Each structure stands twice: as structure tokens, then as C-alpha cells.
Amino acid sequence: MKSVRLVLHEFKYTQKVFWRNPASVFFTAMLPVIFMLIFATIFGSDKLKSLDNLPTTTYYVPAIVTLAVVSATMVSLATNLTISREAGLLKRGRGTPLPPWVFIAGRVGNAIVISVLMVVVVTLIGRILYGAPIPWDRLPAVAVTLVIGAASFCCLGIAMTAIIPSREAAPAVTNLITLPLYFLSGIFIPESEIPDGVLSFANHFPIRDFFTAFFAAYNPNTIGSGFMWGDLLVVGIWGLAGLLLAIRYFRWTPRN
Amino acid sequence: MPEPVISIQGLRKSYGELEAVKGIDLQVEPEEILAVLGPNGAGKTTTVEILEGYRDRDGGDIKVLGVDPAKPTRAWRERIGIVLQGTTLETKLTVRESLELYAGYFENPRPVDDVIGLVGLEDKAEVRAGKLSGGQQRRLDVGIALVGDPELLFLDEPTTGFDPSARRQAWEMIAGLRDLGKTVLLTTHYMEEAQFLADRVAIINEGRIVAEDTPENLGNRDQLPTRITFHLPAGTTIDRLTGFDRLSTQEDAAPEPLVTIESQDSVTDLNRLTGWAISEGIELTGLEVRRPSLEDVYLQLTES
Numbered sequence: 001m002k003s004v005r006l007v008l009h010e011f012k013y014t015q016k017v018f019w020r021n022p023a024s025v026f027f028t029a030m031l032p033v034i035f036m037l038i039f040a041t042i043f044g045s046d047k048l049k050s051l052d053n054l055p056t057t058t059y060y061v062p063a064i065v066t067l068a069v070v071s072a073t074m075v076s077l078a079t080n081l082t083i084s085r086e087a088g089l090l091k092r093g094r095g096t097p098l099p100p101w102v103f104i105a106g107r108v109g110n111a112i113v114i115s116v117l118m119v120v121v122v123t124l125i126g127r128i129l130y131g132a133p134i135p136w137d138r139l140p141a142v143a144v145t146l147v148i149g150a151a152s153f154c155c156l157g158i159a160m161t162a163i164i165p166s167r168e169a170a171p172a173v174t175n176l177i178t179l180p181l182y183f184l185s186g187i188f189i190p191e192s193e194i195p196d197g198v199l200s201f202a203n204h205f206p207i208r209d210f211f212t213a214f215f216a217a218y219n220p221n222t223i224g225s226g227f228m229w230g231d232l233l234v235v236g237i238w239g240l241a242g243l244l245l246a247i248r249y250f251r252w253t254p255r256n
Numbered sequence: 257m258p259e260p261v262i263s264i265q266g267l268r269k270s271y272g273e274l275e276a277v278k279g280i281d282l283q284v285e286p287e288e289i290l291a292v293l294g295p296n297g298a299g300k301t302t303t304v305e306i307l308e309g310y311r312d313r314d315g316g317d318i319k320v321l322g323v324d325p326a327k328p329t330r331a332w333r334e335r336i337g338i339v340l341q342g343t344t345l346e347t348k349l350t351v352r353e354s355l356e357l358y359a360g361y362f363e364n365p366r367p368v369d370d371v372i373g374l375v376g377l378e379d380k381a382e383v384r385a386g387k388l389s390g391g392q393q394r395r396l397d398v399g400i401a402l403v404g405d406p407e408l409l410f411l412d413e414p415t416t417g418f419d420p421s422a423r424r425q426a427w428e429m430i431a432g433l434r435d436l437g438k439t440v441l442l443t444t445h446y447m448e449e450a451q452f453l454a455d456r457v458a459i460i461n462e463g464r465i466v467a468e469d470t471p472e473n474l475g476n477r478d479q480l481p482t483r484i485t486f487h488l489p490a491g492t493t494i495d496r497l498t499g500f501d502r503l504s505t506q507e508d509a510a511p512e513p514l515v516t517i518e519s520q521d522s523v524t525d526l527n528r529l530t531g532w533a534i535s536e537g538i539e540l541t542g543l544e545v546r547r548p549s550l551e552d553v554y555l556q557l558t559e560s
Contacts (some may be wrong), residue, residue, distance in 0.1 A: 011347065088344035092400075095333070097363070099332075
């Protein structure tokens, strides 16, 4: 019980810091919404022929949901943990009785809560502005995909701090990893427009699998419950690898 | 005798080829403020971070509050407070929120309002840490270290980079901790800081303790000669100034040659000097009589 109380305590202050930081509010909470509005405006009434005439706007809902979750978990954790590390806050925390895992748990909790919020917001925007159906029948698949994905990308974000040398380098490293994969995985450009060779390359990385799972759960043409267990397994394995690397290489003291 | 709060015997630490700490012995008694004074790179921070449980050591026996800091426990962390070198604050949280955040980590924290008063930030309680001045931020750092109500407080260079008035304020606050009965281990490279705050000073240089005493007696300061100096006007000589064993003249000093007398009996020597000056009709421009300062002792001890 004491641990639960401590995690909630840590979570509460992580939330405060998150919402007071203009950079995290803009890049994590607002940018996915802006992307959603831009793509939906550009491709307005198009339909994707090779995807059973799926409206492009409906396609972009799971795409932007994927981006929003990756951003709230992996990108946000990698950036904020690096900033905290370089500011000496992680070191200071280690000098208190707080168990180190609580410190991380508070931040992971924050990332997951922001992820859930973003999934709801993007889904509602899709429904209200563009008539993209809410996948009520496949909600369990959406939830399971979200949980496995958010947890896995949190682990990858924590692991990523090991290769980020300074706070200035954080945006460069995270963008270098995510932006090309967003393009190649069918998040910015509908996958029906992307050559098969490129998609199969993107398949080597978890963002593509994560999106495939969300896409199946959101796609109104999906038959069945929409669970993509194969893709979720790949995402989970990436997450586990991230966790092991994080345990091995995560550091609490500033590099500079 | 009560148990010392910190006891160090034969502490050694190397980074690769570099021997940062070459065998330190030191004790800190309950409710004492001990200053570890030394130039940059002397091994101060390495030593303190070993005591805080941040770094491992290569050799030596250490007990901090009866515990080996290489095996820090949660119960032990409840009893120590740490102010790291350089400010470490969450800039988006207010003073009060910062203290509440850390208070939540401890079993028996000191009330937050109490801590705000101790560090003199009553007017800034609702201001975000990022909006405070450098001196106020550092006081919040100390407040965060105090919020767990520790028995032992580590302060690593608490006033480095401060302007004189901010430094003075910080000193008064730290001196006030004495009334709380805390044991404090302070590192600094300011002589005056050690002199103002510490009951005892240990001077560390090149990984060794080269002197350890009260600020008054450090390096036998009380027995060192007093220095009498004056400038010799142009066209005069000191040929008839006799009876001083340790007299030296620095010919190239500005604006005129500087004469230095090291005196063990300054009253007699001053009488003799002024007698000579009157009889020769010489004005002793820039006459100074100075006891060796802690700084003189420090510079002498840390000369490499």
C-alpha cells in the first residue's frame, strides 16, 4: 500500500510538471491533433481504393493514434528523463529514501495516462469532424493494443536515454528514430501509396507493427475481433528488449 | 565520547590511472559543522560522494551514521540530507510544491512551512523554482535536503558562483542550522566560508588531508609571524634599520620598493620601526600590520 501511495505521489507531481511545460504540451498533446487536422484537410474526401474504399480520414485516425502514443511514451520519456538526468534530478532522487523504481513508475504512469487521453481525443476528433466510426465492437482490441504498445514504447524510451548524451541531443535522436519510421510505416502517407519493399523494411521496426494492430482494430472493414496477436507479439518483444537494455544501461547521474 | 557521525579510515579512490583520494582519515562528531576545504580537483567531491553512497571506493573503512555508505539502505537515507554541487531543482514546481514532493519520500518529514521559514523563502513559497534568483534556488536546494529532517547534512559547495550578498545570506541560513542540532559536512573552496561556518576545517590537497583544526588554529596560524610591510620612499635606504632577523625588500614593487618584516613580537618591532622612521624623517607609506589569514595558511598548504 505504501508503494502505491508513493507511486501516486510521484505521478501527481510528474503530471504537474508535464502540463506546465509548454514543450511537452505542444509536442505530445497538441502536435498529433494538428497532424490529424492537416492530413484530414489535405485528403478530405479521398477514398483508398486498395483498402476497400476506406475514407482517408478514417485511415488517419489509427495512424495518428499510433503517432500520439509513441510520442507520449517513447519520445516523451526519452526526452524528459534525459533532461531530468542532466539537471541532476535523477541523482538527487537517488539520494532520498524513494525506491528508484517508484521514480520511474510515476513517469511511466504519466506517459500511459497521457496516451489514453490522446487516444480518446484523436478518436473523438475523427468521429466528430470526419465521421470516422468509433470501433465499439473492437474496443477490447484497441485497449489491448494500447496497453501492450504503451508499455513497450515506454521501455524503449527509457532504454533510449542511454544513447542520448545531453538534453540538446534529445530531440535530434528521438526525431531521427521516429520521423523516418512514421513515413515508412504508413502513418504520414497511407500505406496503399507506399511500395511493398518499403513496407517490408518498415516491418522490421515496432512502429509498423503497432500501427498494423491499431489499424485492424479501428478499420470498419475488419472482420472479427481485430486482435493482431502476431504484431502485438513483435511490439512486446521490442519492449522486452528495451526493458533489458534499460536495466543494463540506464544511468542516474548526469553525463555532463 | 559519543560515536562519531562520520568516521573515515584510509579512504582510497582512483579513476583509472588517476589517484583522486590517496588515503584520508577523518572523523565528524555529532552536531559539528566540518568544512572540507581544497582547490578544484583536490578530491573533495569524490570523498563526499563516497560518503553519500553515490560512488564506490577502492579501499578504506567508512561508517556514516553507523552504516557503510557502499550499502545504502532506505532507513539510512531517511537520516541524511544531500545538497549536490550545482542546483538541482524541478523548475516548473513552486517552492512549496518542490518541498512537498520530497517530503512525500520520507517517513517523518519536517513540516513544509517550517522548512520554508528555515531557508527564508516565505515570500517566495508560491513562486516556481525556475523564477527564483540563483541564491534563492540554492536555499531551496538546502530546504529540500532538510525536509526529511535528517541528522546529517551534506553541502557540496553551497555558494559557488554567488555574489557577496547572496553568499552572506546563505551563510547566515547555514549557520542557523547549528541551532537545529544537525551535523553538517560542508565542502568549499572559499576560505571565508569555512571560517564563518565551520567548527573545524580539514584542508584537502591532491587527495590527502594536509591540515585539520579549528579555523583559529589551522596550520598553527596562532604561532605564525605577523607581517609588517611598508613602501620605501624613493631616495631613502634601510641601511640604518637594524635589529630585524627576517627582513626582505622587494625592489620591483609598485609604486616603490616594498619592505616586509616577519615579526614574532609585533609591539616591540613596530616601536623600533617607527623610531627609525621618525629619526630618519621617513614617512612609512602604506604601512600594514597583518596577522596571517586563513587564506595565507591555505595557500601555503595547498601550494603544489
